[in-house]
Amino acid sequence: MSTAGLVTTDLRAAGEHYLEHIGQADEFGAVDLVLDLLQQGVGAESLLLDLIAPAQRRIGELWAANQWSVAREHGATAVSERAVAAIVARVRPAPVLGRITVACADGEYHALPTRLLAEVLRLRGWRVDFLGANVPGPHLITHLHQTGPDAVALGCALAIRLPRAHATITACQAVGVPVLAGGSGFGADGRLARLLGADAWAPTADAAADHLSSGALPAFPAAPHGPAHLSDEEYTHLTRRRGELLTGAMAALTAAWPPMAAYTAHQLDSTAEDLGHILDFLTAAVYVDDAQVFTDFITWTAGVLRARGVPAGAVKVGLRVFYDELRDFPRARHLLAQGIEAAHDADLEI
Template sequence: MTPDTRPRVPVPTGPGTEEWADLLWEAVWYGDEQRAGDLAVAALDAGVEPEALFLDVIGAVQRKVGEEWAANRMSVAREHAATAINERVIAALSRHPAVRREPTRGRITIACVDGEWHALPGRLLGEVLKLRGWRVDHLGAQVPTPHLIGHLHLTGPEAVALSGSIATRLPTAHATITACQAAGVPVLVGGAAFGPDGRYARLFGADMWAPDARAAADRLDAGLPPRPSLPHQAVDDLPHLADQEYTLVIRSGGGLVRETLTDLEERFPPMREYSRTQRRRTAEDIAHIVDFLATALYTDDDDLFTGFILWTADVLTTRGVPAHSLLPVVDLLTHRLRDLPRAVRLLHRGHRALLDHPAVSVPDPETAA
């Protein structure tokens, strides 16, 4: 990564957060961990409240990292490096005398859903809760449900805060919520996976939902729900799952990806010139589409699938891949799954959404549906 050789910009002298976030972003962008750490300490010395520093400075920078990756202005490697710098800055701040607090309240366990690698949102929540006097066990990324339940039995927390950013982990999140409640521990969920309005938190019977870390801390401060004596909703209590479509798609996922990749070469001729790397990335894209289709079947939510398809069209466009290449993929999956009515409905909705998307130009007849 190219080192930052520009003159240092003087740091702000007041407690506002936007200027600090801009400076921290610059340090993170250039991979300057020392500068990032110095800025965080300087912000504390200038009067920025620790909670605002965590959420409105470091949190804002991390959100921008995600936006820059999605816009193809930041590679995966650079995104990982930036996230690692933010994590180390958080760790350093947590030991600073202006931030450290002795716990005066109960215990909260924070964990990511199994398969969820985005641990930083949970880490930020943990630091905010510690500032507010809670004792926090932060278990980190992708915590297997049996191990989480074992930890709950060992430590007896007042609540579990379950974090999820990836929607395809929602079925696992549902099972984890049910298992925690069966262990007698109420569950707060948060993160993009649960929907901007918390719809999947309600669908899965979570005790609490919050859209962000500050709201989650406020929700816990306002009072904990009673400990559940029985699960609020068992995993098999979603009536639409009786048709087995979710199970059928999950079990056939690998075959669907291979067959669609093979047939796509005929439906999308430019693919014949793809390199091995391009073909691998195409297979990964198809696998993601199948995964989101399965998750939409699990939640019975058309918007989840169409939202992902449109997001994928935007990402492909930023990477110079024609978004209309998604149309034959959707059509091939529709043909393969023609005996599954809900899956066909979702795929038809996705197809129509793509046709209305400005990035999807009308393909030539050879690639049209």
């Protein structure tokens, strides 16, 4: 067996122990584990991408399956952030390459994946300005003027942040700074990064570092068309009328779904929140004219609600309520019809 195989096996075993530590919010245990592995010769980049990153994905799966609470998930993520800090405090290569600004899109609060990219770039020899979560576009542009980086690496985990990410991409390029996009919000294949005009896209932190280290960013071919919101006003109206639409949807859902009559205040709040997420993903899908943005979310939502004891049929009822409410929105209704079909397919998987 090769040394690489041994390291992989060790990291898989260590990953189980690491997940136990972070699941118990055991900061000292998690930090000791990663520092011990570092001392044993496991590379810092491997610890970030082959130990911590998979653990974070597993956290998301456990939360979606209703095996971990939001509080436990948040605690585990906080511990992982401390583990990352402990690793990079021990390994400090001198910056010998250029300067990269790394930031999350405006409104994007899932900062750890973007932080992992920032640290991988530092390990590869870049000077990195990591700006963290939820970076407003105008403030990012001010930073670019002040620092003059070679590129911006922009993270977006949720598709509902794409309109703001688009504005940020355009603004960065207007001041002469290319943008490397990353994160699941841009699509698993990067198609939405291309649509929104990013200079390049990378599926993983190491792939992004490879792109940047190779010199000029490998440019996308021109997108065949721009974002769909430019062709009509559906996106604008959905955004402006969000509150009104949600109020109407809650009233209609109460009439269409009899079990809601017995809901507690907490259940009603959760239902309103779920409807808000549905409307936000619908709005994002209208912006980019991409049905998969919406149908993937509906399939995921059906699974999450099912794990929490909510009948799968409730998702379809909610979608039909929006379908009836949005009579003057043909593109949104077309997407809702596909969402209803996706919810139906999710029902059949039970």
